[in-house]
Amino acid sequence: MAARRRHRHLILGAGASGLALAAGLTRRGVDAEIVLVDRRVDDARDRTWAAFAGDGLWPAGAERRRFTAWAMQREGEVVRGSSRRHPYCLIDAPALFSGLLHEAGPRVELRLGTAVLGVTRTADGWVVRTSDGEIEADSVVDALGPSSPLLAERPRGLFQRFTGFEVQVEHPVFDPGTAMLMDFDWPQDPSGGVRFCYRLALTPTRALVEDTSLTAGPALPTHERWEAVAAWLDGQGAGAVEVLHRERASLPMTATWPAHRLAIPTVGAAAGALRPSSGYGLVRLLRHAEAMADAIATGRDPLSVPAPGQASLRPLDGIFLRALHDEPERFPEVFVAMARRLDDEAFVRFMSDRAGARDVARMIASVPRAPFLRAAAALRSAA
Numbered sequence: 001m002a003a004r005r006r007h008r009h010l011i012l013g014a015g016a017s018g019l020a021l022a023a024g025l026t027r028r029g030v031d032a033e034i035v036l037v038d039r040r041v042d043d044a045r046d047r048t049w050a051a052f053a054g055d056g057l058w059p060a061g062a063e064r065r066r067f068t069a070w071a072m073q074r075e076g077e078v079v080r081g082s083s084r085r086h087p088y089c090l091i092d093a094p095a096l097f098s099g100l101l102h103e104a105g106p107r108v109e110l111r112l113g114t115a116v117l118g119v120t121r122t123a124d125g126w127v128v129r130t131s132d133g134e135i136e137a138d139s140v141v142d143a144l145g146p147s148s149p150l151l152a153e154r155p156r157g158l159f160q161r162f163t164g165f166e167v168q169v170e171h172p173v174f175d176p177g178t179a180m181l182m183d184f185d186w187p188q189d190p191s192g193g194v195r196f197c198y199r200l201a202l203t204p205t206r207a208l209v210e211d212t213s214l215t216a217g218p219a220l221p222t223h224e225r226w227e228a229v230a231a232w233l234d235g236q237g238a239g240a241v242e243v244l245h246r247e248r249a250s251l252p253m254t255a256t257w258p259a260h261r262l263a264i265p266t267v268g269a270a271a272g273a274l275r276p277s278s279g280y281g282l283v284r285l286l287r288h289a290e291a292m293a294d295a296i297a298t299g300r301d302p303l304s305v306p307a308p309g310q311a312s313l314r315p316l317d318g319i320f321l322r323a324l325h326d327e328p329e330r331f332p333e334v335f336v337a338m339a340r341r342l343d344d345e346a347f348v349r350f351m352s353d354r355a356g357a358r359d360v361a362r363m364i365a366s367v368p369r370a371p372f373l374r375a376a377a378a379l380r381s382a383a
């Protein structure tokens with residue numbers, strides 16, 4: 001009689017959430033085979049994360065730079081904030097991936113170059129169809145990201161779309177002490193969304209400069225994004241420019257994620273970890289992966305793990321997105337008002353999913369009311 005193979009946890013997708021889940025299972029001493037499959041073939045640097053530091057959420061050594069100050073700019077006015085306790089941290093993908101893989105340990109098997117094609121539940125587990133044949137498993141978690149092919153529906157509506165350019169310039173034009181979160185003194189998006197520039201300086205002559213749109217319209221071509229960045233650099237007197245790295249994203253902004261969560265346990269961006277109102281996802285997905293690891297390690301049903309993010313903020317996110325969709329032209333004012341009127345620690349808590357009821361009340365009091373009242377009324381009448 002064939003020996004039964006060891007209990008196997010199969011994680012689909014070895015991005016940040018899949019790797020964080022594997023690391024979380026290892027940390028909890030899960031004594032089963034853990035296999036990660038991903039269609040990518042290397043740890044190519046395809047993204048630079050940034051988030052306000054939170055309680056050892058990412059492996060030490062994954063950070064490239066810390067900013068204790070941040071700013072937003074509109075019509076020449078710069079609104080500044082700062083926090084020594086919760087600096088804004090720049091993290092790049094290979095460093096985070098290798099840190100998480102190290103935490104996951106040598107017992108975890110990583111199968112790269114393997115595309116997931118479909119998943120079927122069987123009487124005693126799961127069968128996953130891949131480009132390398134079928135894999136049987138006792139538990140399966142979808143960590144395939146916001147475009148997971150296993151999602152029941154494609155996300156629709158607003159997207160955060162951006163192209164980032166890491167540039168080396170001739171003359172010092174960047175402020176390495178301050179993260180520029182949103183500079184609205186920037187060309188506007190022809191599709192009618194909100195467009196701004198995001199800048200993280202590594203040195204006075206080197207920075208990640210991102211041209212970003214929050215829009216329901218199509219993606220701007222990369223050359224148009226570059227024209228805006230190049231014109232800004234020129235206006236600052238940057239001199240000669242070399243582009244060292246480029247990254248792009250098209251992240252769904254939705255408060256009602258079309259998940260298949262009821263059928264397949266899901267973690268990270270595939271489970272709706274991208275914050276609807278900002279597109280930030282790293283903090284949420286790392287916390288969600290921890291919650292999923294905890295459920296699996298303690299034998300709880302992984303389908304019972306709550307969706308990522310603060311449930312109490314979801315109705316507000318819905319109103320925010322509707323207002324952003326209907327009146328994008330008001331949003332430079334809304335974002336800057338939030339940064340100006342919230343105290344710095346409350347702003348950080350709000351941005352990193354740690355807002356309490358008082359923070360939410362302060363946030364509501366800080367922004368112009370009219371667009372949100374109209375959005376809430378529109379949502380009520382559509383319900």
Ligand SMILES: Cc1cc2nc3c(=O)[nH]c(=O)nc-3n(C[C@H](O)[C@H](O)[C@H](O)COP(=O)(O)OP(=O)(O)OC[C@H]3O[C@@H](n4cnc5c(N)ncnc54)[C@H](O)[C@@H]3O)c2cc1C
Nearest residue numbers: 013015016017039049050115116144145268269280281282
């Ligand atoms: C360029 C960029 C910059 C970002 N910057 C920030 C930031 O600064 N701060 C922040 O908080 N958030 C940021 N985000 C948002 C969010 O944190 C990321 O989207 C996050 O990487 C999501 O992680 P994930 O593991 O859930 O999904 P993903 O990173 O999308 O990982 C999914 C994995 O599944 C694999 N995969 C997909 N389909 C298949 C398939 N059919 N078969 C096999 N493998 C498959 C992919 O190769 C990938 O490795 C950024 C996103 C991007 C794209």
